[in-house]
Amino acid sequence: MAGGPGVDLLERARELDVADPLRAFRGRFSIPDPEVVYLDGNSLGRPPRAALEAIRRVGETWSEALIRGWAFEGWLEYPLRVGDLLARGVLGARDDEVAVADSTTVNLYRLASAALDARPDRPVVVVERSEFPTDRYVVEGLARERDLEIRWLDGDPIEGLATDQIVEAIRDDTALLILSAVNYRSAAIVDIAATTAAARDAGALVLWDLSHAGGSIPVDLAANGVDLAVGCTYKYLNGGPGAPAYLYVRRELQAELHPPIQGWFGQRDQFEMGPRFERRPGIGGWLVGTPGIIALAAAEAGVALTAEAGIAAIRAKGTSLTSYAIELLDAWLAPLGCSLGSPRDPARRGAHLSIRHPDARQLTSALIAQKVIPDFRAPDSIRIGLSPLTTSFEDVHRGLAALRSLLAA
Numbered sequence: 001m002a003g004g005p006g007v008d009l010l011e012r013a014r015e016l017d018v019a020d021p022l023r024a025f026r027g028r029f030s031i032p033d034p035e036v037v038y039l040d041g042n043s044l045g046r047p048p049r050a051a052l053e054a055i056r057r058v059g060e061t062w063s064e065a066l067i068r069g070w071a072f073e074g075w076l077e078y079p080l081r082v083g084d085l086l087a088r089g090v091l092g093a094r095d096d097e098v099a100v101a102d103s104t105t106v107n108l109y110r111l112a113s114a115a116l117d118a119r120p121d122r123p124v125v126v127v128e129r130s131e132f133p134t135d136r137y138v139v140e141g142l143a144r145e146r147d148l149e150i151r152w153l154d155g156d157p158i159e160g161l162a163t164d165q166i167v168e169a170i171r172d173d174t175a176l177l178i179l180s181a182v183n184y185r186s187a188a189i190v191d192i193a194a195t196t197a198a199a200r201d202a203g204a205l206v207l208w209d210l211s212h213a214g215g216s217i218p219v220d221l222a223a224n225g226v227d228l229a230v231g232c233t234y235k236y237l238n239g240g241p242g243a244p245a246y247l248y249v250r251r252e253l254q255a256e257l258h259p260p261i262q263g264w265f266g267q268r269d270q271f272e273m274g275p276r277f278e279r280r281p282g283i284g285g286w287l288v289g290t291p292g293i294i295a296l297a298a299a300e301a302g303v304a305l306t307a308e309a310g311i312a313a314i315r316a317k318g319t320s321l322t323s324y325a326i327e328l329l330d331a332w333l334a335p336l337g338c339s340l341g342s343p344r345d346p347a348r349r350g351a352h353l354s355i356r357h358p359d360a361r362q363l364t365s366a367l368i369a370q371k372v373i374p375d376f377r378a379p380d381s382i383r384i385g386l387s388p389l390t391t392s393f394e395d396v397h398r399g400l401a402a403l404r405s406l407l408a409a
Helices: 004-019 049-072 075-091 104-118 133-146 163-169 192-201 282-286 293-309 311-336 360-369 393-408
Strands: 098-100 124-128 149-153 174-180 205-209 228-231 246-249 352-356 375-377 381-385
Touching: 004 311, 004 393, 049 075, 049 293, 075 098, 075 246, 075 282, 075 293, 098 282, 104 133, 104 174, 104 205, 104 228, 104 246, 124 133, 133 149, 133 174, 149 163, 163 174, 163 192, 174 192, 192 205, 246 282, 293 311, 311 352, 311 393, 360 375, 360 381, 360 393, 381 393
Parallel strands: 124 149, 124 174, 174 205, 205 228
Antiparallel strands: 098 246, 228 246, 352 381, 375 381
């Protein structure tokens, strides 16, 4: 698959794999078919062996402890324990600022609603027109319910949003900005610190979607003064299909903002079954309903692996992987009609790449038939997710060599 003109590049891929300080982590994931080149870890990460073991272990506990597991095994506080692990080990947040529960969409709606309630005299929400669909749909629904104006941003399709462009849109009528730290299609990175500071100066709040950032780049929520954030655990955090999402509320805002859904897991004295809702203090007051313990156990294993590897090392490898892929694209694919749909500057680029071609949809299907698994994003992008804990440089070589062969044919 990778002979001919690419021999030197293949040798270099193998040298990079030997020198990779994270190479041992790949062996801690279940990879039953080594012939599969998996380039979609930014949609669904591979399963950690520890996650599969955790699922088995919870099943045994369920059998033996039954309902006693809620008390004896600490299941009641599981969303907060995993939240603290995620906060310290991945997100650069403080204890009692992150809870792992529900879905990204539900969490986005809850935090956006609370933010809008806290800025009742400001009628504008700012969001990018090419933002991930669920974020846009939630904003459109809230705007319709509350008679708000949406101020749409149009970022460059490759380079994304410029900080000056975002700052210009934040005015004294702005209640809330909803932005992805890493664009889901192009991987363009938004400057979290500068955007957050500009919004605070203008009296607005920013809600960050970290779904393609958490576990792939440093987000440093505390250092950057971030107010609100959500994200998922099934991409770079390898928590499993449909794994619970997370929400972050800066400690200083937790008493000011009011959850729009008052569930019994957010109640101060939960098992007193009181007549009125009295929110428990801290991030626990943002819990709603009964958490999925099996899913949390798998997510915890993925988060723990990421924390152990360290976000700085993960970011360094992600940058190297995408840079190597761009080198192959320029040498092999550009002459065959492909172009790069992601920023060339590694500081502006997350851990996935978009390769643009008019026949991207058909090429993606053909690659999958050859056991090379990327994904397609309309209108013309083959998206390759280079998950640093599981993707090797030789994977990148094999995957793009397969694409080259399809294009040449």
